[in-house]
Amino acid sequence: MxxxxxxxxxxxxxxxxxxxxxxxxxxxxxxxxxxxxxxxxxxxxxxxxxxxxxLPGGVDPHVHVNEPGRTEWEGFETATRAGAAGGVTTIVDMPLNSLPVTTTAIALKVKARAAAGRATVDYAFWGGVVPGNVQQLAPLARAGARGFKCFLVPSGIDEFPPVTARDLRPAMAQIAELGLALLVHAELPGPIQRAAASRAPGDPRRYASYLASRPAAAEVEAVDLILDLCRETGCRVHIVHVSAAETLEPLRAAKRAGLPVSAETCPHYLTFAAEEIADGATAWKCAPPIRERSNRDRLWDALADGTLDFVASDHSPAPPALKCLDTGDFVRAWGGVASLELALAATWSGARQRRRDVQDLARWCAERPARLAGFGRKGRIAAGCxxxxxxxxxxxxxxxxxDRLRQRHPVTPYxxxxxxxxxxxxxxxxxxxxxxxxxxxxxxxxxxxx
Ligand SMILES: [Zn+2]
Missing domain, CATH: 2.30.40.10 (Urease, subunit C, domain 1)
Structure with a gap:
């Protein structure tokens, strides 16, 4: 030996x-x-x-590093130090908020150059699906994209527009052929527009107004659509940041039927509850929103029974000014919680209260996310890894x-x-x-x- x-x-x-x-x-x-x-x-x-x-090193497949282009929001140096301090040894960077967005093979090469020599932990990249870039998916995969992410609602930045079922059919057929997964921000605009039309705009400082503006129905309808397209195209799908417990039954049924579907939730949905979020507390703003306490309990149950496969941070930082901390305006504030450094501890804090053990933690924060990203040698303590x-x-x-967190800006609901x-x-x-x-x-x- x-x-x-x-x-x-x-x-x-x-x-x-x-x-x-x-x-x-x-x-x-x-x-x-x-x-x-x-x-x-x-x-x-x-x-x-x-x-x-x-523990096996954490694998966080949902990180918005924002470099190049929005490095003042975050960057590879700060994000990967935050990861190292938080027990995360590999991150997978999302295709948006950087400039250019990672929707072409050239953009992926630009991003890889930006990351080279700046990272404390290992990293990889998702590509993006936007209207009209289906020809780019195979080149992106060849350039090293681990899979693809899309939005069904506006993403918050104009360079990364949402797709419809018409865009997704050919894209998902192509991704299935590549043997990769499509990651979906599952909220549909219909229920959000109906919620806006059905009531007078509330006080923008009230959390309840923000919560009501992004109803669970937006998630449920999106999951239904994606499951239909999954059935139709055979493309592996992964629902990112599940927040609404109403989506769990359709996900459970789809898994039972053998569809290639997985799902994640985030530490903030497992930690916080709408009832406890103060008006004006825009550090808590994310999309989909943090919902009620009873909803949170059902997310924990779904993690325990495997309906939700794992926990990912959805680390999405922005400069404090964009979080509108001074005005507390939930309408204008950037939606995103930065928690790469805290995700493992936050998940563990909730898990131990619910009598889950470190084996669960390793599955949720390392083994299963590694599988989604196709990391054969990461996420497990085993010979050859x-x-x-x-x-x-x-x-x-x-x-x-x-102030002691290693992320670029000291804004956190924690x-x-x-x-x-x-x-x-x-x-x-x-x-x-x-x-x-x-x-x-x-x-x-x-x-x-x-
Ligand atoms: Zn995200």
């Missing part, structure tokens, strides 16, 4: 088969074996984490101080909250990139190409 460069010993290593005492042997950035705790091979370095949890690992104290607690689950160390391909507040290795993140 080849000697290891590094062996990590722990009494609670989270492997796909269970949590157990183990010695994880690493050579050349790859896990060469997961051995009995007492049978570690020789290694030039040994790290004994005792009874801290060793990249040595992406997190040393995690499940009982440690910390108070969220916005400000002042106490979260459980402290990331002590993060390893990317065997290199320690985060250690108790320090970033000892610099920018070692690389592009995970297909």
């Amino acid at each position: 080849r000697d290891a460069d590094l062996v990590i010993l722990g009494t609670r290593v989270v492997t796909p088969e269970g949590v157990r005492p183990a010695a994880v042997a690493i050579a050349g950035g790859v896990i060469t074996g997961v051995h009995e705790h007492g049978a570690a091979p020789d290694a030039s370095r040994r790290l004994d984490v005792k009874d801290a949890i060793v 990249d040595a992406d690992l997190v040393v995690f104290d499940p009982d440690g607690r910390f108070v969220v101080e916005p 400000a002042g909250m106490t979260l459980a689950g402290v990331v002590r160390q993060t390893f990317v391909r065997g290199v320690c990139v985060y250690d108790s507040g320090a970033f000892p290795a610099g920018k070692v993140g690389t592009w995970v190409k297909p």
Whole structure:
């Protein structure tokens, strides 16, 4: 057996088969074996984490880095440091908010150049489906796109317009042929327009007005449409950021029927509840919106029973001025919550209250998102996988101080909250990139190409 460069010993290593005492042997950035705790091979370095949890590095497939073009919103340097500090070892960047948007192979190359040498953790890219770019999907896949994202409602930026069923039929046929997945922002404009027409515009500072403006029906109708198109084209579909519990039954039925469908929800839908959001508190604005407490409970149930496959941050930062924190205007404020650094702890905080364990956490935050992105070597602590690992104290607690977050802007609805689950160390391909507040290795993140 080849000697290891590094062996990590722990009494609670989270492997796909269970949590157990183990010695994880690493050579050349790859896990060469997961051995009995007492049978570690020789290694030039040994790290004994005792009874801290060793988790597979988090894979966050829903991150808006916004670089190039809107680097003042966020960027590869800041986003990937936030990831490292939050136990995320691979991010997949969304095709929008950057300029150009990633809807052509050339734009993907521009983005890859912008990311090169700036990342602390590994990264990959989604391409975008917009009206008229079906010819670009195969070139985007060849250039390294992991799959494609589309919107059915305005995305918030004009360069990334929404698609209709007419655009989607040929696009989904093409994506199916490429063997990739279509990620869908599932809200349809019809119910949103009907909600607007049915009542006088409320006070823009009231959260209840904002919530009423994006009804659950918009999500339900969108999911129905996408499931129909999935049936028709055979294209694998993934519903991003499920917020409305009303979509869960159709998703459950579709899975039972064997359709190739998966779905994610986000830490903010699992953490917050509409009843608790103050008027004017635009840090909480996202689309779809955070709904009621009873809705939140049903999202947790759906994660537990597998209707929702995993948790992704939908990290979508913007400069404080665009969040309209001063006026508290929910109509004008940018919709997006930036939580890459906090997603693991926020998810764990809710999970442990509901008696879920670290094995669930590893499935929701690493293994299943890795599968969506087609990362065969990430998301699991197993021989042959990249040595992406997190040393995690499940009982440690910390108070969220916005100024200390590594994201570009200190805006977060988690400000002042106490979260459980402290990331002590993060390893990317065997290199320690985060250690108790320090970033000892610099920018070692690389592009995970297909
Ligand atoms: Zn998003």
